[in-house]
Amino acid sequence: MLTKRIIPCLDIKDGRTVKGVNFVELRDAGDAVEQGAIYAQQGADELVFLDITATVEARKTLVDLVRNVAREINIPFTVGGGISSVQDVSALLNAGADKISINSSAVRRPELIDELALQFGSQCVVVAIDTKDYGQRNMVHTHGGRTPTEIVTEAWAYEAQERGAGEILLTSMDHDGVKTGFASALTAKISRKLNIPVIASGGAGTMEHFYDVFTAGAADAALAASIFHFKEIPIPSLKNYLKGRGIPMRTEL
Amino acid sequence: MNIVIIKYNAGNVVSVTNTLNRLGVEPVVSDDPETIKKADKVIFPGVGEASTAMEYLKARQLDKLIVGLKQPFLGICLGQQLMCAHSEENNTACLGIFDLRVKRFEGALKVPHMGWNKLFDTTGPLFQGLPDEAFIYFVHSFYCELGTETIAKSDYINQFSAALHRDNFYAIQGHPEKSGQVGQKILENFLNL
Numbered sequence: 526m527l528t529k530r531i532i533p534c535l536d537i538k539d540g541r542t543v544k545g546v547n548f549v550e551l552r553d554a555g556d557a558v559e560q561g562a563i564y565a566q567q568g569a570d571e572l573v574f575l576d577i578t579a580t581v582e583a584r585k586t587l588v589d590l591v592r593n594v595a596r597e598i599n600i601p602f603t604v605g606g607g608i609s610s611v612q613d614v615s616a617l618l619n620a621g622a623d624k625i626s627i628n629s630s631a632v633r634r635p636e637l638i639d640e641l642a643l644q645f646g647s648q649c650v651v652v653a654i655d656t657k658d659y660g661q662r663n664m665v666h667t668h669g670g671r672t673p674t675e676i677v678t679e680a681w682a683y684e685a686q687e688r689g690a691g692e693i694l695l696t697s698m699d700h701d702g703v704k705t706g707f708a709s710a711l712t713a714k715i716s717r718k719l720n721i722p723v724i725a726s727g728g729a730g731t732m733e734h735f736y737d738v739f740t741a742g743a744a745d746a747a748l749a750a751s752i753f754h755f756k757e758i759p760i761p762s763l764k765n766y767l768k769g770r771g772i773p774m775r776t777e778l
Numbered sequence: 779m780n781i782v783i784i785k786y787n788a789g790n791v792v793s794v795t796n797t798l799n800r801l802g803v804e805p806v807v808s809d810d811p812e813t814i815k816k817a818d819k820v821i822f823p824g825v826g827e828a829s830t831a832m833e834y835l836k837a838r839q840l841d842k843l844i845v846g847l848k849q850p851f852l853g854i855c856l857g858q859q860l861m862c863a864h865s866e867e868n869n870t871a872c873l874g875i876f877d878l879r880v881k882r883f884e885g886a887l888k889v890p891h892m893g894w895n896k897l898f899d900t901t902g903p904l905f906q907g908l909p910d911e912a913f914i915y916f917v918h919s920f921y922c923e924l925g926t927e928t929i930a931k932s933d934y935i936n937q938f939s940a941a942l943h944r945d946n947f948y949a950i951q952g953h954p955e956k957s958g959q960v961g962q963k964i965l966e967n968f969l970n971l
Binding site: 526527528529530565570595596599600601618619620621623646647648649691692719720721722745746775777778 | 799890891892933956962
């Protein structure tokens with residue numbers, strides 16, 4: 526049986542991992558490659574590296590980082606942050622990334638999803654969506670959550686799939702960093718409507734939160750950052766707990 | 779050891795190269811027939827679409843070259859599918875090393891089959907030193923049916939050939955180069971054939 530995936534996310538600034546609360550207040554959490562290797566040894570199913578600097582100067586640094594990660598780590602990893610062209614993606618995939626994640630650039634120009642899927646295959650195109658709950662509607666935000674848009678989250682997720690996205694990385698801004706659980710209802714709504722995997726992100730605080738998002742939330746994978754970085758929940762304990770509760774998990778490495 | 783990775787328009791050769799480097803081997807990536815023929819072992823990776831990949835191989839006569847090779851040969855992912863007789867992906871005639879058909883997953887679950895899944899009924903030197911039910915990482919929408927050449931099975935929507943073997947030809951559907959210690963062991967076993 527296909528297992529559910531546990532994905533630590535490493536937010537990268539100048540080659541080091543950082544983690545903020547609700548997208549701001551960054552706090553240093555260590556060397557990215559070293560951290561990634563430790564997670565891989567502990568049983569992480571995949572890794573996500575998000576470059577939150579994403580300035581022009583940082584682009585080259587990111588390609589170097591990807592090269593180093595690929596040399597050291599033998600599980601799949603996704604890279605995101607400021608990716609806006611076929612050339613960007615080509616450089617990152619050639620450096621050894623397995624998947625790339627696009628967010629603001631796809632909202633700005635949705636055809637980018639089609640172009641990347643055609644050129645590199647859907648399997649490596651992750652569309653990341655930052656969403657905020659406005660009571661009646663869930664709306665997409667861009668630029669690290671700073672810019673609201675007029676786009677409804679569920680509709681955008683569906684459009685991304687139809688344009689060739691291979692996965693959706695759904696981050697609830699309301700839940701991110703506050704550790705009160707994932708946005709399971711919205712995740713379930715999107716995951717059940719789509720035929721591509723949905724990675725739930727934002728809000729992990731306890732092991733039970735993961736259980737909820739894999740059951741009530743119908744998520745295919747769950748992503749978290751600080752609970753892993755600050756060793757609040759060790760990955761092996763989390764996976765054993767979930768397996769014990771009947772969630773298919775890769776526990777033997 | 780002289781390991782050649784076949785260069786064509788499909789495949790993530792960077793990951794395979796990195797894993798081989800970790801095993802102390804520096805592979806050559808090439809589409810030159812003489813280089814491929816002289817290799818001790820050949821690896822045929824692949825991520826992509828079947829008909830485009832077959833056209834590319836035919837245009838360079840690599841299709842004929844591959845079926846005539848005598849040294850240990852390992853196809854990975856699309857590589858395994860191309861080694862079968864036919865793929866439903868754009869109705870493509872493939873290399874025919876294995877007399878099997880490649881079909882599209884049809885069912886209630888999401889396609890592609892993406893993530894870690896268990897192997898079972900594994901047999902032969904490729905899986906030496908591994909537990910009966912080891913996990914490897916898969917990303918694919920098409921699968922090879924079961925047959926007498928199946929040396930490992932996996933199950934998603936239906937059972938399928940997770941690995942195949944005939945004579946010097948080996949193939950694996952998942953990505954050993956992305957499957958942690960288990961995958962590295964499979965590649966190490968291939969290098970030791």
